[in-house]
Amino acid sequence: MLNHRTLGRELSNWGRWGSDDQLGTLNLLTSDRVLAGARSIRSGQVLELSLPLDEHGPQPVGSRRGNPVHMMTRLPDAPVEEGGFHFFDDAMFLHLQGATQLDALAHVSYDGLLYNGVSSVSAVTSAGASRLGMENYVGRITGRAVLLDIPALTGRDRLDSVEPVSAEDLSAAEARAGVRVAPGDIVVVRTGWMQVLLGGDAEAYFATEPGLDLSTARWLHERDVAFVASDNWGVEVAPSESGAAMPLHCVLVRDMGMPLGEMFVLEELAAVSASQERADFHISCAGLRVTGGVGSPASPVATF
Secondary structure, three states, X not given: OOOHHHHHHHHOOOEOOEOOOOOHHHHHOOHXXXXXXXXXXXXXXXXXXXXXXXXXEOOOOOOOOOOOEEEEEEOOOOOOOHXXXXXXXXXXXXXXXXXXXXXXXXXOOEOOEOHHHOEHHHHEEOOEEOOOOHHHOOOOOEEEEEEEEOHHHHOOOOOOOOOEEOHHHHHHHHHHHOOOOOOOOEEEEEOOOHHHHHOOOHHHHHHOEOEEOOOHHHHHHHOOOOEEEEOOOOOEOEOOOOOOOOHHHHHHHHHOOOOEEEOOOOHHHHHHHHHHOOOXXXXXXXXXXXXXXXXXXXXXXXXX
C-alpha cells in the first residue's frame, strides 16, 4: 500500500520554482495555457459551478464550519439623502471553506512543514498565514480544463460512498472523452457525490465520500496538472484506504504544491459536456483576495 510520506518525497516540487515560491503548480498556468483555454471556447455557453452562499447550507447542524450568516446593516428606514438618493448595505459572517471553495497552500501541513519547507508554526498564526496565503492565487486559476466524468465510465449517475478513483480510472475517463490532459491543464473530476448534497442529505454527504485515491498523485504529477477540483467535499476518498487522515491532501498540497477546488457543482457541466461531445473547456476559478487566508469561497465559471 502506498505511503503518503514516501510518495510525497518522490513527487515533491519543493525548489522546482525557487526556494521562495508560493504558487506551486499554478506556475504551470502560463500565458500559453490561458490561451489554450480561450481556444477551447466554441459555443459561448457559460456555466456557474458554485453552491449558493446562504444560511441554508451546505454545512449540517453542528459542523465546525457553519453556514454563512447574512445580515442587513442599512434598511429602507434609513434616512433619504439629498436629492432622493437612498441606499442599503449588508454584511456577512462566513467560514472561508464552508461551501464551494479553494484550498491555499497554507491549508495543509504535516511533520510541521507546509509546501516548500515553510514552517507551519512560523507561517500560520491567529493573524493568518504569512506565506502561501490566498492573496497569491487570485487571478491565477484560469485556463484550459478537462472534465473526467468517473461514474460515466460504468453508466452510473454517481459513485458509491467511499469508492476510490484510481489513476487507471482517470486514464480511462480521459480515453472515453477522447481528450488528452496536457501540462498546465486544470483537471475537474466528477464523482456525482454532489447529488447527495443537492438531494438534501448534508450529513451523508459530509460523513464519507468517494474520491481520488493516493495513486492519482503520481498521475497528476506526471501530467503536470496545474490544479484539480471535484464535486465532493475533499477531492480524495474518505476515509482513506490506509486509515491516514487526508493523505492525498498531504501529497498534493504540501509536497507537490497543488491548490485544490472542492464542492464544485458539476451536474450541468457533465450534461453540457455530453451534449457537445467534448470534455475540454475554459475555466476561471475566482476566489477572494483574503490576505493570509488558508482558503476562500470560490466562484468557478466554465465556458464551452
